[in-house]
Each structure stands twice: as C-alpha cells, then as structure tokens.
Amino acid sequence: MSSEDSSNQVNGESGAELFIRALESEGVRYIFGVPGEENLDLLEALRKSRIQLILTRHEQAAGFMAATYGRLTGRVGVCLSTLGPGATNLVTAAAYAQLGGMPMMMISGQKPIKSSKQGLFQILDVVDLMRPLTKYTRQISNANTIPAKVREAFRLASEERPGAVHLELPEDIASEIASPDTHIFQPSDARRPTASSKSLDTACEMIKNARHPLIMIGAGANRKRVSQALINLVNASGIPFFTTQMGKGVVDERHPRYLGNAALSAGDFVHCAIDHADLVINVGHDVVEKPPFFMKHGGKKVIHVNFSGADVDPVYFPQHEVVGDIANSVDYLAERCGPCPSHDFSRFMEVKAAVDEHLAQKADDDRYPIIPQRIVSDVRKVMPDDGIIALDNGMYKLWFARNYPAYDNNTVLLDNALASMGAGLPSAMMASMLYPDLKVMAVCGDGGFMMNSQEVETAVRLNLNLVVLIINDNAYGMIKWKQGQEGFEDFGLDYGNPDFVKYAEAYGAAGHRVTRAEDLQPTLESALSAGGVHLIDVPVDYSENRRVFDEELVNLTCNL
The missing domain is CATH 3.40.50.970 (Thiamin diphosphate (ThDP)-binding fold, Pyr/PP domains)
Known part of the structure; x- marks a missing residue:
C-alpha cells in the first residue's frame, strides 16, 4: 500500500472528521457561516483543521461570500448553517450562486435521524427545500458515504454550468464512526470538451458572409483564458463588441472597438448597434441574465458560443451553436475568421462616437x-x-x-x-x-x-x-x-x-x-x-x- 493510499484511509474517524478531511482534499481554504448546536461535532473537527472558519453575522452573508469565492477563483466556496432557520437563511445565497453560475457548497446541520430528541422542533425538509435551487442536494444517512457525496457535490458544483450544491449532515451521522475501509476520493482532472471543427467552421463561414457582425460578451466569458482569446478575436477580425452587465471587463473597455454596455434592456445607444447588426456572435451569455436584446423571427442571425447549448426562449433562439470550451472556440475563430473585406463597421463606429460623447x-x-x-x-x-x-x-x-x-x-x-x-x-x-x-x-x-x-x-x-x-x-x-x-x-x-x-x-x-x-x-x-x-x-x-x-x-x- 502506498503512503498516499494510507493517508486516504479512515482510522476511527467520526463522520464530522471525515467530512472535514474530504473538504481538505478538495482544497477548501475557508468555510463561511454561523454554526449551531447541530454542527458542534463538525465545528470541533474544523477546529483541528487547516481550513479557516469565517464566522459571519448572518447566514445569507456567508452564502454570498462563498458564492463570490467561487466566482473569483473558479473553485467551490463553502458555507455552513445549522438546521431550520439557519438553513432557510441560505436560500437567497443558493439562488444567487445557482443563477449566477458560481460554484458553491452549502452544509446544513440536522437533528439525529436515527432517533428523535425533540420531536419536530426546528425540523424542515431542507433537502427538498434546496432541490429547485441547486444542482445537487442530499442528506447524509451513513458516515461511510461522506467522501463519495462530498466528491460528487464538488464535481457538480464546478462542472459547467457551475452552481450551488447542498449536503445535510445530521448530528448522529456527524458523531458516527466510519468503517476503517472508507476512503477519501481525490479530485479527478477533467478537461472541458472542445467544440467540433464542423460547428466552428460553420460559425466562421457565417462571420465571413455577414456584412455587419457584432460580438456580445456575457458572464460565461468572464475567465482569464477567455478574456485573452476574445482580445485576439477582436484584434484579428476588427469586429466591434459590447457587453452584458456581467460581461464587463472581459476585454479592456478602453479598446477602440468597445461600443458600450447593455445595462438597459432597450432604447440605449448600444441597441442602435444591435439593431444594425446582421449577425451577433454571442460569447458566454445565457437567458438567466436579463436579455440585452430581443430576437425576432426573420431578423438578425445569432451564433451561440458557450460551454453548453442554448436554452430556447421566446426572445433567444440562436441559428447556430458552438458548444465546448469557450476559450478554445474563440481562439479557433480568431485564427480563421478575419479580417474580412466585406465587413462594414462604419455605423458601429458612429454609435461608439455618440456613446463616448454621451458618457463624458x-x-x-x-x-x-x-x-x-x-x-x-x-x-x-x-x-x-x-x-x-x-x-x-x-x-x-x-x-x-x-x-x-x-x-x-x-x-x-x-x-x-x-x-x-x-x-x-x-x-x-x-x-x-x-x-x-x-x-x-x-x-x-x-x-x-x-x-x-x-x-x-x-x-x-x-x-x-x-x-x-x-x-x-x-x-x-x-x-x-x-x-x-x-x-x-x-x-x-x-x-x-x-x-x-x-x-x-x-x-x-x-x-x-x-x-x-x-x-x-x-x-x-x-x-x-x-x-x-x-x-x-x-x-x-x-x-x-x-x-x-x-x-x-x-x-x-x-x-x-
């Protein structure tokens, strides 16, 4: 047996200790939250851990901090609450992470499930409560299953599209001694799939055949690798771009091809550019964020470039989809799609001049x-x-x-x-x-x-x-x-x-x-x-x- 295998073994550990060790294996640095009496075994295990507890004054703030940790690092942020009102205080943060595409894990406590101490006092079905707000929600009913459930929760929270997950750890499971043959599961190295060359070539042809193409940058593009790829695409093709609110800063907005932000749903300068475009290359946006423009049948064409396929909506139904790692897709387009002599950006530059004058x-x-x-x-x-x-x-x-x-x-x-x-x-x-x-x-x-x-x-x-x-x-x-x-x-x-x-x-x-x-x-x-x-x-x-x-x-x- 290797030393690594030995370190992954459980030797008389409680469920709480096993849970914290599984979090350590995932690289967790912080847990944000407000513990309660149902979390005391977990709190004791955390005291002995290298993970830092960040005690907040309200569970909602703990959830917002965990979600923002996920947003900024790409790693799963973790927050903690007790049962009942502590768990319900995480609901808004769960929705915040889920809709915003931020990887976050919530851990909530619960009364013992194998015997009753206090009847139904403070007991809610938190797992069902979290179901519509998360990618994964489970109650842990056996200490031996903790490593697998933690690994699965982290995998799903991080997988595109990222979001919220939830695990409930009852008191008696937290204190239960796990079997000696229980092992910690190590994170696997999973690569995002790359879009097919056929879909990328079709997108390139659409861009070359367009007269007035325009790039839209959304929240899903807010990653370092995607940022550099988009800079390469804009510089190589000369195609102007605008952003949604959550796509701000992906490309430096001092760039001469930046037209503005679609902060309003309609009636702003940037919408004059959108109305003029015959093709919108939509990078990293989905309909969870308020749509910056509304599609009409027979109108402009839209290419959807994202980690996952488009959710069809009455105002968003792209004619072509490039599904796969965004940075790889955009790099491919940058290498093969420009510049194109048939493109005419004069109207877009008029819009930019008007925007710049207005904002000053x-x-x-x-x-x-x-x-x-x-x-x-x-x-x-x-x-x-x-x-x-x-x-x-x-x-x-x-x-x-x-x-x-x-x-x-x-x-x-x-x-x-x-x-x-x-x-x-x-x-x-x-x-x-x-x-x-x-x-x-x-x-x-x-x-x-x-x-x-x-x-x-x-x-x-x-x-x-x-x-x-x-x-x-x-x-x-x-x-x-x-x-x-x-x-x-x-x-x-x-x-x-x-x-x-x-x-x-x-x-x-x-x-x-x-x-x-x-x-x-x-x-x-x-x-x-x-x-x-x-x-x-x-x-x-x-x-x-x-x-x-x-x-x-x-x-x-x-x-x-």
Whole structure:
C-alpha cells in the first residue's frame, strides 16, 4: 500500500472528521457561516483543521461570500448553517450562486435521524427545500458515504454550468464512526470538451458572409483564458463588441472597438448597434441574465458560443451553436475568421462616437446632492486598473454598468441574474480577503447596505482593507423610478436611515460624510490609502434617472 493510499484511509474517524478531511482534499481554504448546536461535532473537527472558519453575522452573508469565492477563483466556496432557520437563511445565497453560475457548497446541520430528541422542533425538509435551487442536494444517512457525496457535490458544483450544491449532515451521522475501509476520493482532472471543427467552421463561414457582425460578451466569458482569446478575436477580425452587465471587463473597455454596455434592456445607444447588426456572435451569455436584446423571427442571425447549448426562449433562439470550451472556440475563430473585406463597421463606429460623447457629459457636475454621473466618474478616477468594485443592486448599478469602464475581468462584480440586494458588502469582503494587495470598494445603496450591514463587524474583525460607498437617497430608488415610469403616484418607498458615520464608528470602522461634490474624490482617495474599513455616506440626486433614461436617450438614439 502506498503512503498516499494510507493517508486516504479512515482510522476511527467520526463522520464530522471525515467530512472535514474530504473538504481538505478538495482544497477548501475557508468555510463561511454561523454554526449551531447541530454542527458542534463538525465545528470541533474544523477546529483541528487547516481550513479557516469565517464566522459571519448572518447566514445569507456567508452564502454570498462563498458564492463570490467561487466566482473569483473558479473553485467551490463553502458555507455552513445549522438546521431550520439557519438553513432557510441560505436560500437567497443558493439562488444567487445557482443563477449566477458560481460554484458553491452549502452544509446544513440536522437533528439525529436515527432517533428523535425533540420531536419536530426546528425540523424542515431542507433537502427538498434546496432541490429547485441547486444542482445537487442530499442528506447524509451513513458516515461511510461522506467522501463519495462530498466528491460528487464538488464535481457538480464546478462542472459547467457551475452552481450551488447542498449536503445535510445530521448530528448522529456527524458523531458516527466510519468503517476503517472508507476512503477519501481525490479530485479527478477533467478537461472541458472542445467544440467540433464542423460547428466552428460553420460559425466562421457565417462571420465571413455577414456584412455587419457584432460580438456580445456575457458572464460565461468572464475567465482569464477567455478574456485573452476574445482580445485576439477582436484584434484579428476588427469586429466591434459590447457587453452584458456581467460581461464587463472581459476585454479592456478602453479598446477602440468597445461600443458600450447593455445595462438597459432597450432604447440605449448600444441597441442602435444591435439593431444594425446582421449577425451577433454571442460569447458566454445565457437567458438567466436579463436579455440585452430581443430576437425576432426573420431578423438578425445569432451564433451561440458557450460551454453548453442554448436554452430556447421566446426572445433567444440562436441559428447556430458552438458548444465546448469557450476559450478554445474563440481562439479557433480568431485564427480563421478575419479580417474580412466585406465587413462594414462604419455605423458601429458612429454609435461608439455618440456613446463616448454621451458618457463624458456631466462627469464633473458639482451639484449637491451628487448626481450619479459624478459619483461614477470619481470612483473610476480613484480606482487603479486592477481595483475591484462590488456593486449591490439598485439604481446606481445601471449607472455604473453604463458609465464605469472596466479594464480587466472580474474587476466589476455585479449580479444581473438573481439581482439580489444585500450582496454588495459580502462580495467586496470576499474580494478583499482573496486579494489583500488590491484596492476594493463596495458600492451600495442605503437599502441594500442595510440588508447585510451587520457584516461591517465581520470586516473589522477580519482586519480587511475595504471602502464601502453608501449611495444615500433614503428610499428604494430604483423602484421609485419604475413607479414613476408606470405613471403611479409616489408612495410606499421612502424610509429613514441611521447616521452612517456613527454607525461605522460603533463597529470600529471609520465613517465619512460627503457634504460637497468636490469632496467626494479626495475622501475616496484618503479612505483607500488609509487601510482598514471605511464607510462613506454620499447623498445622491436621482432626478437624472428620469432625465437621462426616460427623456434624453429617447431623443438621442432616435436621431442617431
């Protein structure tokens, strides 16, 4: 027997110890969560492990952090809860990871299943609860099966399309001694399949035969290898590109062929380019993210380039699919598909000129409360090229998606799949943990920030370097905008806020309030350079929502 085989053997280990050792074998670095009494055996095994427990103040934040770990590293993030209310608090994070394509494992506790201690107290069928929200959910009923179930869960969480998985570990199984012949299963080295040469050649012919091809970059392309492959394709073919919200930064948005971001569903400059295109090469997008354009029968053709086939939808039914490793597919197209003399990009360049002029407007406006364009511009000025901003969900997300140029992949973390409020702060915390040498900023509305604001204590306890920009309008601003668009009276969406400066100080963080537009940039610079956790309260003037999105864009795009 080899020493490796011997190290994989179980020798009088409990289910909990076996579970932690299986996680160690998978390369797990952190477990995020809020343990309960049903997790105590697992917690003791974790105490003796090299895996670090990150204790959060709410399970939802633990799930958001685990999902963001998966998003940024490509490895499975792990979070932990007890039974009942602890497990139900993970539901939103499960949906966040599942819809967003982020590999994440949830571990929940449960009362003993072989004997009853407390009747049905706190007992829910968590496995069934998680079924529609995960790729895999199981209760462990025998300690000997733990290694196989952990390996299978990790395999499925990582496999394209990545997502959430869940294992329930009951108390009595956690304390059960596993059989000596139980073994840890080592991760296997699986390569993603490559698209067929026939499908790639067909795509190449479609590109060559098109007059006005256009590249769309979605969330699935937000990987380092895909990023470089797309740069090669754009440079080789000269084909202009635009991004979905979750595709921001895959190609440096200072590139001369970048047309803009499809932050709005329709009626923006980029939609003028989409309407003009006769072929859209759709790289890494699926219909989970809000569609940036709507297909019509007899309209433009679409090539779907992704790890998996397209889900047919009334607004998305591609004429051709290239299914396989995206980076390999795009590299193939870059080598064989350009440049093509028949392509005409003049209209796209007109759109780009109009976009660039529009986005430069009011970036230095000194009104107070501060308008969104100035906020976005000042954040971009202070953030280095590799700095990371993590956006919560709210009106400002549209402004940042449109107006904030991203220079590298995964430097703008936003969610346009589940689009949950409350994710911005935990996501930024995870980025700061993973990349302590980078500048990291959470950009939150006052509503989204307060949904997980208790995690400021966690950030302070972890000695993170993090700036939290709170865009404050004392209301659920995006819904107010939609309410006005629909012609409804202003009702039911205003609230009061705490003093955010004092709130920060109560947790041991630094608090700042911006009282003039010209003070925003220096306040951001000072907070980023000082280190530690900083909350910056910035009152916002959202009157620009209606002026720009409901009035100005209609006239500008119609006349383009």
